Amino acid sequence: MPALDLVANVVVSGLLTGLVYGLMALGLSVIFGVVRVVNFAHGEMMTIAMYAATALFAAFKLDPFLAMLPIAAAFFVFGYALQAGFINPFITRPEHSQFMLLVAIAIILVNALLMVFGPDAHNVQVDYQLESFEIGPVLVDKARLYAALAAVIAASGLFAFFRFTLTGKAIRACADNYLGARVVGLNVKHLYSLTFGLGAMCLAVAGCALVLLVDVTPPLGPSYTLLAFVIVIVGGLGSMGGALLGGVLIGVSEALAGLFIAPSAKSMFSFGLLIVVLLLRPQGLLGRRT
Amino acid sequence: MAILAAVLIALPAFAGNYALSVATLILYFAYTGQAWNVMMGFAGQLSLGHAVYVGVGAYTAGGLFFHFGVGPWVGLWAAMLVCVALGLVIGFLAFRFGISGVYFALLTIAFAEFTRIGFDHFGWTGGPGGMFLRVAQRDTWDLLNFRGPPLMYYYAMLALTAGAFALCWLLLRSRAGYYWQAIRENEEAAQALGINTFRWKMLAVAISSAMTAVSGVFFAFYYNNLFPEQIFHISRSIEIILGPIIGGIGTLFGPVLGAAILTLLSDSITEALAALGWEIPGIKQVFYGIVLLAVVMFLPNGIWPPIARRLRL
DSSP: OOOHHHHHHHHHHHHHHHHHHHHHHHHHHHHHHHHOOOOTTHHHHHHHHHHHHHHHHHHHOOOHHHHHHHHHHHHHHHHHHHIIIIIGGGTTSOHHHHHHHHHHHHHHHHHHHHHHHOSSOBOOOOGGGGOEEEETTEEEEHHHHHHHHHHHHHHHHHHHHHHHSHHHHHHHHHHHOHHHHHHTTOOHHHHHHHHHHHHHHHHHHHHHHHTTTSOBOTTHHHHHHHHHHHHHHHHOTTOHHHHHHHHHHHHHHHHHHHHHTOGGGHHHHHHHHHHHHHHHOTTTTTOOOO | OHHHHHHHHHGGGGOOHHHHHHHHHHHHHHHHHHHHHIIIIITOOOOSOTHHHHHHHHHHHHHHHHHHOOOHHHHHHHHHHHHHHHHHHHHHHHHHTTOOHHHHHHHHHHHHHHHHHHHHTOGGGTGGGOEEOOOOOOSSOBTTTTBOOHHHHHHHHHHHHHHHHHHHHHHHHSHHHHHHHHHHHOHHHHHHTTOOHHHHHHHHHHHHHHHHHHHHHHHHHHHOEEOHHHHTSHHHHHHHHHHHHHHOTTOSSHHHHHHHHHHHHHHHHHHHHHHHTOOOTTHHHHHHHHHHHHHHHHOTTOSHHHHHHHTTO
């Protein structure tokens, strides 16, 4: 039985990382909840953001938190274009077609990254990555804390958008009732594209935050896609709080599983949890039963 | 049809060993794709974790051979049994709890990933280091132990693919086939007509997983090495479904055509890139992905249906 302060450190670390995962999953939840398309290129898109952050850092010594702004803006445009150009025509197609479309896009993205950046790991070296705050027995990494803060701020911003703006309400209307939204005259295709753009922005922020915590390689994309899906299903589709909660849960459980069982078995626990949730409570912890 | 059969049977006469291995690979994907097609194209259940059946089948037969010297013909039945059991468990969990569509697909992915990591820690089958089957001499046709020259494997795979084709043809024309089509088109309407959708979906899963198990057994004795990271990986599952989706889901020729096109495409892209001197890692997959994208966008029902219309089949 590991020492209590080791467990506490692991839990805190998992919690903070989990918030960043939660932001990534939030993007997916928003996209899936509104557009109802399984974005199998989700992790791959975040990997692009991570590479962009490393590139900007390498070229301009730009701190990833500052790089968030231009990358998020670029990603909004990218997401919008992707939805408007490729995915909108597929909304009425059967699920396996949508899935194959995004798998094809994911394959292109991952391998384009491989072509441009090569298979070696890239990362960002900032001073505060090596520093930490001491709160009692727990050592909190500064980089991890800042990353989690960025995630929470971004998530709150998105939440406020959906709650308090007209466009946000319109998007929620599309999610609730496609036909009704069109009947009242909402430009659903445009709103779908907006939603995808917003989801992509989440990925940009999450990616820039994550690049401080992990080294980035092209194969990271598919594994993050799967992780995002586990979190979204566990937390609850269509629930933004659920995505964050799911992220924290997965982050902490993976950290604890890594500590108590074996580091390589971390994901096994997540997938086991996914199976259990799918069977017992498919709407997730905070989702609504449709 | 007869011409195609004649060509396939006579192929080894004028094809070298490399071409033969490519042909065997095409048939392998055609067969496995056909097996997946039973679950998807016939019963409408999207399985994105089909590699789990290949892997479990391969490891069951391989493990029995490795540890107990049990020949592939006996191992085959054991593999089929285990895979059918696994398929029925997954099917039962999914259908009883009313999981379908995207959620079912994610469930299958979760099972495949769970099994992959599980086998990484499973000592009896060698763990992450993999399992290596004893390779006996390859000159004579040893059907009992399924060891022989590439020619033997080609004909074995050809026989399997032809058998699968015949089986699917029969199934489509049977009562099961009509029930499946009804379930695929509108499950609620089918239930309203009194079809026990649960039973027929389970049948599709059982047949599909049994067929895929055979694929796994072939894989084990053809390649003679098994690694959990490779055989259960989600890219294997995607490879399996690429053929039928490109070729045409729910059709008989679709998986065969799709597998042929994809394998030949993959090989020709490699050749073309080598000839052009563009040896950048990843570039081949980008081309591959672009072709995939184009087919998905412009030929949504696959490549076979327009060809079938042209041939007036």
